[in-house]
Amino acid sequence: MNTVIHRAETRGHADHGWLNSYHTFSFANYYNPERMNFGVLRVLNDDQVSENRGFGTHPHQNMEIISIPLEGDLKHKDNMGNETIIREGDIQVMSAGTGVMHSEYNNNPDRPVKFLQIWVIPNKQGGTPRYDQISLADIAKENKFYQVLSPNKDDGGVWIYQDAWFHIGKFTKGNSDEYQIQKSGNGVYVFILEGEVEINGEKLSRRDGMGIWNTDRFTVTANDDARVLLMEVPMNL
CATH class of the missing domain: 2.60.120.10 (Jelly Rolls)
Known part of the structure; x- marks a missing residue:
């Protein structure tokens, strides 16, 4: 068995006021040549977004993007016609494929939203963009993965x-x-x-x-x- 450990305090950090983000792997202004990825796991961001703030409409391409709210709700909108609320206890995936535009905002008027943003490099390029979201309530188990x-x-x-x-x-x-x-x-x-x-x-x-x-x-x-x-x-x- 081979292992590598990344302690929480060694992660990259960016505080933009409205966005407080910790980066396990190199992202944006955080660059560490020894922390570029783990296999095809490219991004693991631990984000906190202030109330009434968020990410404006922006593009992605050829990436599998997974969002997991940890506290609070996140509002999602994209050019595929999806406009949804991603709640704590949900998981969302967006296959960017040939290209997609989307935005994400804190849907809570009085508190921050905390969520994981995860990027996985896909095994095919140029696929048709797609979106999916489910609640984990019906499949969750205690003391078992x-x-x-x-x-x-x-x-x-x-x-x-x-x-x-x-x-x-x-x-x-x-x-x-x-x-x-x-x-x-x-x-x-x-x-x-x-x-x-x-x-x-x-x-x-x-x-x-x-x-x-x-x-x-x-x-x-x-x-x-x-x-x-x-x-x-x-x-x-």
């Missing part, structure tokens, strides 16, 4: 154009679960949303990240009440 994203539209969760699988786990202290790699050669980037866990003897706390590859399974143990996001992705760009 449950799938929220895959390459297959009928396999549970949202889907993207890549051999990637995302799982979320919410654990009470002392509980653990083993994760098995879905596709040989893939790696997993573990991101701690809340609490503290232990993997392979390493303790990881809130917003720490750990990349794992060259193994077919590993176990996550909660040292405290914890919530964890697993992002399994191909390691070859």
Whole structure:
């Protein structure tokens, strides 16, 4: 098993007043040649947007873009005709393909919205743009990882154009679960949303990240009440 650990305090940081963002990988004005990506996982931004503010209409192309609200609601609008509210407990995916224009705004008048913005490099270029969004309430489990994203539209969760699988786990202290790699050669980037866990003897706390590859399974143990996001992705760009 190979691993790399990115502690929360080592992430890139940009405070624009209305946007407070932490970058696990190089993004915008944050550049670290040793933190460009983890396989095809290109961007992992931990964003907080002030009330009544947001990202104006802007373009994307040839990227799988996943948004996961952690606190509050996010308003989305795009040139595919989608105008939706992404709520805490939802997951959204947008395949940019040949090109898409969209905007995202805090939908809460009295508090910030906090969400993860994740970019995955697709396995095909120039695809038709598409949008999907689901609530995780009906598939969530306690003390066990449950799938929220895959390459297959009928396999549970949202889907993207890549051999990637995302799982979320919410654990009470002392509980653990083993994760098995879905596709040989893939790696997993573990991101701690809340609490503290232990993997392979390493303790990881809130917003720490750990990349794992060259193994077919590993176990996550909660040292405290914890919530964890697993992002399994191909390691070859």
